[in-house]
Amino acid sequence: MINTDTEITSSTGLGEKTTPSDTPAATITFADFGLDPLIQKAVSEQGYTIPTPIQAQSIPHVLAGSDLMGAAQTGTGKTAAFVLPIIQKILRHASNSASPARHPIRALVLTPTRELAVQVAENAASYSKHTDLRTAVVYGGVDMKEQVALLRNGVEILIATPGRLLDHIGSKVANLSQVELLVLDEADRMLDMGFLPDLQRIINLIPAQRQTLLFSATFSQEIKKLAQSYLRTPVTVEVARQNAAADTVKQVVHMVSSSDKQSAIVKVLESRTRQGLSRQCIIFTNSRLGCARLARALERDGIKAGAIHGDKSQGERTLTLDAFKSGAIEVLVATDVAARGLDIPDMPCVINHELPYNAEDFIHRIGRTGRAGSTGDAIALVDASEKRLLDDIERLMKRKLEVKPLPEGAPSQSRAPSNRSASSSASLNSGVPAKMSDPFFYKPYEPTAAPQSVEGAKPVEKKVGITPAKPTVGALLGGFKKK
Numbered sequence: 517m518i519n520t521d522t523e524i525t526s527s528t529g530l531g532e533k534t535t536p537s538d539t540p541a542a543t544i545t546f547a548d549f550g551l552d553p554l555i556q557k558a559v560s561e562q563g564y565t566i567p568t569p570i571q572a573q574s575i576p577h578v579l580a581g582s583d584l585m586g587a588a589q590t591g592t593g594k595t596a597a598f599v600l601p602i603i604q605k606i607l608r609h610a611s612n613s614a615s616p617a618r619h620p621i622r623a624l625v626l627t628p629t630r631e632l633a634v635q636v637a638e639n640a641a642s643y644s645k646h647t648d649l650r651t652a653v654v655y656g657g658v659d660m661k662e663q664v665a666l667l668r669n670g671v672e673i674l675i676a677t678p679g680r681l682l683d684h685i686g687s688k689v690a691n692l693s694q695v696e697l698l699v700l701d702e703a704d705r706m707l708d709m710g711f712l713p714d715l716q717r718i719i720n721l722i723p724a725q726r727q728t729l730l731f732s733a734t735f736s737q738e739i740k741k742l743a744q745s746y747l748r749t750p751v752t753v754e755v756a757r758q759n760a761a762a763d764t765v766k767q768v769v770h771m772v773s774s775s776d777k778q779s780a781i782v783k784v785l786e787s788r789t790r791q792g793l794s795r796q797c798i799i800f801t802n803s804r805l806g807c808a809r810l811a812r813a814l815e816r817d818g819i820k821a822g823a824i825h826g827d828k829s830q831g832e833r834t835l836t837l838d839a840f841k842s843g844a845i846e847v848l849v850a851t852d853v854a855a856r857g858l859d860i861p862d863m864p865c866v867i868n869h870e871l872p873y874n875a876e877d878f879i880h881r882i883g884r885t886g887r888a889g890s891t892g893d894a895i896a897l898v899d900a901s902e903k904r905l906l907d908d909i910e911r912l913m914k915r916k917l918e919v920k921p922l923p924e925g926a927p928s929q930s931r932a933p934s935n936r937s938a939s940s941s942a943s944l945n946s947g948v949p950a951k952m953s954d955p956f957f958y959k960p961y962e963p964t965a966a967p968q969s970v971e972g973a974k975p976v977e978k979k980v981g982i983t984p985a986k987p988t989v990g991a992l993l994g995g996f997k998k999k
Contacts, residue, residue, distance in 0.1 A: 549575050551604050554646040559600070562642065568593035569755040575601050578729060583750040585743050586731045592755060594731050598625075598699050599639045603649060605697065605727075606672055610648040619650050619670025620694040626678055626718065628705040629853065630655040630830055631837075636701065637675045649673060654690075656680040657830035664689050678706070678714035685721065692721045700746075703732040704739055704876075712742075719746055734876060764886035767894045769906070769919045774899040777869055778810065780922055782817050784867065784895060785847070787923035795819075796840075797865035799849045800881045802872065810869060811849040821847040824854050852877055860884065868896040871905040875912040 545565045547556055559565075567575070570592050577584050578601035586597060606622040613619075625640075627633045637653035644651060652671040654663045656679050663680075667689045674681075674690070684690040698719070700706065706715065728747050732739050735754070743750060772780045785795050801807045804825040811823035822836040822845040840848045841860060848854070852872065863885045872878050885892025896917070898906055910916055 544572055546600075549579065549600070549604075551600060552607055552647075555600060555603055555607075555643060558643045558646055567596075570594055570753065571597045571600070573753045573755065574598070577751045577753070578602070578727075579604060581727055583727060583747040584729045585735065585739075585747065585750045585752045586729065587733065587735055587754045594701070595636055595639045596643070598701075598729050598731065599636065599643055602673065602697050602699070603640070603644045603647065606649065607647060609672060612648045616668060616670035619672055621674045621690065621692060622672045622694060623674070623697040623699070624692065624695050624718075624722070625673070625675040625699040625701055626681070626706070626715065627675065627701045628677065628709050628711060629702075630657060630677060631833070631854065632702060633675050633677055640673050640675065644673070651675070654680050654684060655830075656683075660684070660687075678711045678718060681718060682714055685718075692718070693723065695722045695726060697727045697729070698722055699729045699731070700742075701731050703730050703742060704734055704736060707738050707742070715742075733880065764891045765882055765894050766886075766891070767882065767896070767917050769896045769898050769917045770922045771919060772897045772899065772922065774901070777897050777899070778813055778817075780897055781814065781867060781869065782819065783923050785819065788865065794864040795846045796843070796863070797847055797867055798854065798863065798881075798884050799847060799867045799869050800854075800872070801849060801851060802870045804851055806870075807849050807851050811847075814847055814849070819847055820845045821849055823849045825851040826853050852881070854884070862890050863892060865893045865895065868894075871896060871898060871902045871909065873905065875905070875908040878909045879913070 544567065546559050546567055547565075549567075551559075570586060574584060574586050574597040578598060586594060602623045602625075609622055611618040625633075625636055627636060633653050633655045637651060640651045650669075650671040651673040652663070652666040653675040654667070655677040660680075660683065663684065664687070667674075667684060676684075681690060685692070700715070706712075728750075730739070730743055730747060730750070735752075770780065770784075781799065785797070789795055799810065801810055804827050807825045808823050808827075811821045814821040822839060824833050824836055828836070836845070836848070839845045849869075866882050866885045868878070868881060872881065882894035885894060896906075906917070
């Protein structure tokens with residue numbers, strides 16, 4: 517039995533929201549959706565039988581042909597909520613013909629980031645592997661030649677970032693005239709990243725008689741306006757309360773001065789080791805420069821660490837992520853480029869080295885843990901200068917976060933300031949000179965902060981790089997594994 521804790525409205529327009537239900541829904545399985553046996557076989561091979569709430573509520577509406585607006589906590593299986601019914605709906609077009617003309621683009625999924633595009637493609641490839649449907653993913657930061665070859669061979673399901681798709685359209689390689697289903701995934705992030713003009717250009721090339729699905733973490737006024745422009749009488753599905761973290765995530769705040777945050781991270785990881793917990797974690801920072809420096813500093817502390825941020829090429833990001841998944845590195849230091857789209861099963865811990873400037877990004881960050889029914893810890897290291905950011909987060913989440921002292925031996929901001937010598941300061945920061953005791957941290961509300969320290973407040977991806985390693989097929993479905 518699963519508790520959907522679901523708000524759902526089926527009506528014209530955006531409808532009126534209902535009060536979240538606490539009544540457990542009857543247990544259903546993926547077999548209850550009437551999916552083709554070939555799809556059910558692929559799902560079963562992933563080890564899942566019970567859909568998550570967003571899947572249970574969305575899939576029947578998509579199969580019925582309705583436009584849909586879907587919102588759910590991050591990590592609740594939104595990808596499978598649209599990938600599975602898409603495969604079912606276009607399965608009638610499947611052909612084993614070698615002719616590219618028999619494989620036009622039938623379904624288009626637009627995502628804001630390369631990582632999310634790859635994740636969706638992994639799902640689509642996994643669940644359609646027993647069919648004759650073809651799947652491809654195109655994104656910037658890599659050479660176009662391999663992507664061109666895939667598109668020219670024909671593909672029914674295309675996952676793309678907007679900019680790179682427009683490049684292929686301009687080269688006459690991608691034709692959207694036969695698209696039947698359009699998905700805007702993480703639509704709020706696409707708007708934040710300025711993709712609206714690109715979205716409008718792409719949507720104008722797709723037949724008006726189509727089914728459109730919009731998935732977003734939040735339903736802001738901008739998202740509602742976008743939906744009114746491109747969706748027809750959509751069904752609105754919301755799972756759990758908006759702006760809430762998953763119940764499987766245990767959150768705690770440690771008050772730590774900025775100069776002590778690096779050593780605090782070391783102490784937190786040592787404490788987890790003593791408790792028999794995994795040291796694997798994602799540490800979020802606000803700037804690309806701070807991200808790279810923190811990763812190097814943790815390496816000097818004897819922690820296997822890697823960095824992912826917007827200045828890294830796609831190839832570098834893929835190699836680092838693969839090393840993290842394999843356990844070759846224990847700690848992934850990342851900017852908000854990794855706050856969405858990373859689907860790492862059983863991620864045990866997320867640490868906020870700095871609080872994000874946008875409160876909603878905090879929810880996306882901690883959503884990297886506690887996914888698909890697993891439990892996880894979300895730890896925030898908060899300096900006094902970040903108090904306003906913490907207040908913003910608590911207002912958004914409508915709850916107070918628990919403040920606890922650091923593990924024994926870790927420096928705390930509550931301690932009285934001491935006149936440490938340069939050598940003791942350097943020792944505390946494990947090899948970092950005293951003059952660089954705080955090379956990563958920006959105090960957003962401290963009057964004396966230098967303006968240039970704001971660098972990277974909102975990371976921007978650069979389209980540079982090399983061909984990445986082939987991603988591993990078999991991403992997390994988002995359901996619950998068989999016992």
